[in-house]
Amino acid sequence: MYDRKTIRRRRAVLALLVVSSVVLLTASFGGNGGVGSVQRGVFEIVSPIQDVASRSLKPFRDLFGWFGDTWHAKGDNKTLVKTRDQLREQNGSLQAEVRKLKEQYGINRVIATANIGNLGPVEARVVVASPTLLFQKVTINKGAGDGVRSGQPVVTAGGLVGKVDVVVGGSATVTLITDPRFGAGVRLAQSGITGTMTASGGDPEDLIVATTKQNAPVSVGSTVVTRGTSTDVRLPSLFPPDIPIGKVTTVDDAGTDTQRVHVKPFVDVRNLDHVMVLTRDAATVP
Structure with missing residues (x-):
């Protein structure tokens, strides 16, 4: 079991950390003082590195983007091909129906011309x-x-x-x-x-x-x-x-x-x- 001295020591360390965090956050939001200078210094050092890393990774991002666009394009192409085939089938059915109607019209003309009597x-x-x-x-x-x-x-x-x-x-x-x-x-x-x-x-x-x-x-x-x-x-x-x-x-x-x-x-x-x-x-x- 922990003794009371150890418990008091841990509580003191925890309180110190909380107070330090509050001080640092206050200084950061204020934008002035040593903390702000440290942040600016770190940013000046890290910014060129980030720029180089961004340029280096751009071809890989473009490559992954190309794969993504190609994948979506293939999906769109399959949809278009399916739609095209459906339209062709519908067009074939309509043409067959038109031919039948034309034949029927021609037959009716022949029958109307002939004297079919009671036939x-x-x-x-x-x-x-x-x-x-x-x-x-x-x-x-x-x-x-x-x-x-x-x-x-x-x-x-x-x-x-x-x-x-x-x-x-x-x-x-x-x-x-x-x-x-x-x-x-x-x-x-x-x-x-x-x-x-x-x-x-x-x-x-x-x-x-x-x-x-x-x-x-x-x-x-x-x-x-x-x-x-x-x-x-x-x-x-x-x-x-x-x-x-x-x-x-x-x-x-x-x-x-x-x-x-x-x-x-x-x-x-x-x-x-x-x-x-x-x-x-x-x-x-x-």
């Missing part, structure tokens, strides 16, 4: 394209459950695509106008000359029309449309009248009984997406 349009999407170079068939995502039946016309924004062939519950195959087995009665819109259209059998951009009138004048650039039902009601046409097909490009053996009219179709069967099936009321289907 009801059913929108469909091409899900399987023809694997052959002749582009003879495609598969659509609508079938018997949607009112689609064999033989019904199929159109798109450009005009006639073909006709429905095989139908199942939720899909159907469509025979295209470029199939050599396809045929349709047609009419030249400007002159009214009629004929039968078939595929050339090797070129998806070339259809052949054999006219029925000798010396019938056919002009290059004339529009070819479907003829529709003939006067013989026993053989009604599968296609309503006035569906656009294409334009006349050349005429072989013009003015003869065997003249052949070459027609470039409006529809590019190699790039089909959305189409419309002109369906009949189920009650009228045999």
Whole structure:
């Protein structure tokens, strides 16, 4: 245990330290006297050292600052790249929607031009394209459950695509106008000359029309449309009248009984997406 003398000695030392601290603080705040001179002296000695140290450390501070800025810049770049990718995706979706709306508008114009009577349009999407170079068939995502039946016309924004062939519950195959087995009665819109259209059998951009009138004048650039039902009601046409097909490009053996009219179709069967099936009321289907 400590004796009383030791305790008194420690208390005296503590009191002395407190008094000395008060005196030094008072002198320091006063800014005068020996303490102030000592402070100024110390500052004069230390200040050049601090300046040299600051200059020496500046490259290291700049280097750490560069690393910090680079780190933040990389983070900002990742954010910008992510935003850019999101905008690209949104732009792609908007462009796809615009294309669909344009196709829909074109299809509606074709339907409005044609005399479809009691046919009801059913929108469909091409899900399987023809694997052959002749582009003879495609598969659509609508079938018997949607009112689609064999033989019904199929159109798109450009005009006639073909006709429905095989139908199942939720899909159907469509025979295209470029199939050599396809045929349709047609009419030249400007002159009214009629004929039968078939595929050339090797070129998806070339259809052949054999006219029925000798010396019938056919002009290059004339529009070819479907003829529709003939006067013989026993053989009604599968296609309503006035569906656009294409334009006349050349005429072989013009003015003869065997003249052949070459027609470039409006529809590019190699790039089909959305189409419309002109369906009949189920009650009228045999």
